[in-house]
Amino acid sequence: MSPARTGSAPVVTGVGVIAPNGLGVGEFWPAVRDGHLALAPIGRLEPNPYPVTVAGEVTGFEPAGWVEPRITVQTDRFTHFALAAADLALRDAALDPAAVEPFEFGVMTAGYSGGVEFGQREIERLWRHGPEHVGPYQSIAWFYAACSGQVSIGNGLRGPSGVLVADEAGGLDIFAAAGGELRRGVRAMLVGGAEAPFCPYAMCCQLGLGLLSTSGDPATAYQPFTKRAGGFAPAEGGAMLVVENAGAAHRRGATVQAVVAGHGATYTGRRRFDRSAQGLLRAAAGALAEAGLTPDDVDAVFLDAMADPLADAAEAEALRLLLGERASRVPVTAPKAGYGRSYSAAAVLDVATAVLALEHGLVPPTPGVRECRFDLDLVIGAARPVDLRTVLVLSRGVYGGNSALVLRHPESPISGGM
Amino acid sequence: MTRRVAVTGLGVVAPGGIGTKAFWELITSGRTATRPITLFDPDGFRSRIAAECDFDPVHAGLTTAEITRMDRYVQFASVAADEAWRQAQVGVTDPWRLGVCMGSAVGGTTLLEQDYVATSQRGQQWVVDAGAASPFLHCALSPATLAAEVADRVGACGPVRTVSSGCTAGLDAVGHGARLIEDGQADVVVAGASESPISPITVACFDAIRATSARNDDPAHAARPFDRDRDGFVLGEGAAVLVLEELDHARRRGAEVLAQVAGFATRSNAHHMTGLTTEGVEMAEAARRALDHARVAPDEIGYVNAHGSGTRQNDRHETAAFHRLLGERAHQVPVSSIKSMIGHSLGAIGSIELAACALALVHGVVPPTANLETPDPECDLDYVPHTARERRLDVVLSVGSGFGGFQSAVVLTRPERS
16 A cells, blocks of 8 residues: 555535535435435426436526526536535535635536536527627536536635546545545545536437436336336436545544545446446445455445346345345445436435435435335335444446445544545 | 556557657647648638548548447547557556546537537527437537546456546546556556547637637648737647556566656636636646656756647746746746647647657657747747757656646656666
8 A cells, every 4th residue: 555545534524415305404414314205307398308207306496696696607507506515515614715725725526417508508509590609608618627617716726626527436436536635635625516417408418328217207217226127317416525634624623524434446338237246346345445444344335226127236236245144234225216316416415415324323215115126225214223334335337437435434443544 | 665657658649640650750840730620611610720630530440330439539539549558568457457547628529519410400499309319429428438438448447537627638637547556546547538629619619719719821820829929729639548557567567668657736726717817826836736746846847848728828827837837947948839730639638748748758859839930028938949859858747727727737757767
């Protein structure tokens, strides 16, 4: 192990969430804990000629109050989510960026679909009216780096920046990338991601994945790990977390919510969900090793939950291989079944949920699911009280990435660390 | 034991020639590859010039299935990766220890635009017709497919990432890839970047902010970094891939080490999405951090590969940054911009420039800045006008600026003796 890998693991000190089931952790956590179902017909696609009709939409969110009007017109909805989530995370962390040395506070985001609604409006102007009708903000609103850039500028963050587009799994990988900066001495990072993929053209692109649920019934559209699993409900939303160098957080007297203890990532080929069992297993084993832990330490697992029969079977197999005979006893859950899968933001929201679960000592349920077709202890119905010390978050990308992140309760002894 | 990062393979697809040899010949000759746009009819656009690749995918060795499936930028990356992988001759390696880290700023916009035109009936329908989309459109929504395609070519099962931080993505992908090795996540990483942005929407969006050159009557002399008569950058396209390898891993198998990736850092200006500060503080800071990481003093820099886009604000920003970084030695260090010859290929250019830097170290030759007839009086450094220069190099710095206010720096060094 190289010197770069030693030292205290980064810590989470703030969480900001903009999700279909709530704005801010004050709304989000009770909704997740109680298994609220926030899936519904897609209001932004009206009329909706597409076979996918049920999704997790962030209703009741207006940029006003979150985003300066001057910036609102220069940015896509996904960036509005990121800016709002960043604001919430900073407030939750009680960390004023101006109080951090210049160049020591940065931002990294993961993305999948970018500012595609803004992009569709501008590309329509181009093809309908001509090149001179494309506006000046197209160049900064559509691209994947829009969120990192606007969050940096909006909050005066002059530290390291970064943008990963590694589909869903990128939402976990971004914590490893930010951890790399924190280990090298940077004091704090805002880390997260946001998606808003519900303009017609974005939906047209997603349909080709062949993984989205075409059920019209919000109560049964997204049923991972069941015999009815027939794809996932897509979602929009975002989350940002303040992750700090442990020493810096301690020195400023911050409340530590969780420790980001380990990460692992593998690749097993596009749509090769049969191979993702090995991929997830190795990613999880790597993350635990980095944390200085073993599979026996895992108290709960937040699942990728693709709701594709092969993908679900591979994930269950990965857990069986990782946890051995404990696989049927360790509580596992997929809270996103209640609000949909928002691509890279889904993994970030799972991290946020895991942090909240550690804080409350509760494993939230998998909403809408009544049975599990695998020999797993899938938490359904009510949240389950568990003395959580170590949780494992799993995520997969549709293009073959498998990632795992280990989070620990702040009062657990730290033996390793990323 | 610190893990260090060697470069053991290079592959390039650039305007003016396919392959590393043709690329190096072009950029050391001072010839330019900028010309009128042929990839689409640019009539009606403000800037109608670009640096295009004369790329024949069949001749470059791609199969019909690959050509059908892959967008142009993925084809570039595949061909560049094949060349780099052949040169590196890594042979048998643990696939779980083999990673990929590829960058792109605008990803699949060419296919996105093509299919948009088809599904919207040339912009007439907001609610696009999904039935008219190509089966590969979903790959265009997210450049995550770029890294996946490269991973499949080399058989990687380790961390596979796409970096999409805008115009610094090419530097950031190599920097991030190097960190995967330093931090012990992989022993070999195929890293690089690719872009094919020469399509109506991207040309129009730079037209809208007058970032690109309108010297349409003289395309060969349109990219004029540091010249008084410059009027913006010339859009380019291309790809470069570097095989990165843990130094001892490379030595054990007797591989030829071309260079070391010794340092990497990013900082942000938190100032403006497209604007730069006049003082160059953030770029100097990024460079200083990268040098610290490399344990190299600014005095040891033998060549600076500039961002050198050929916009007035960039040239002055960068000149200020180099003064700040190099102090009294600023006038003695050659600084050049190969964008004067091959244009600005957005997310790809950083990797192409790192390929140029590695070749500069190997050959002891500094590539020139073409078209520098009358230096801007505000830009007073040694920009190596017109003609390449022989010079023994031990430490080379490459910097980049991108929308979002991002500044990145990578330090390459001559291989250490074992």
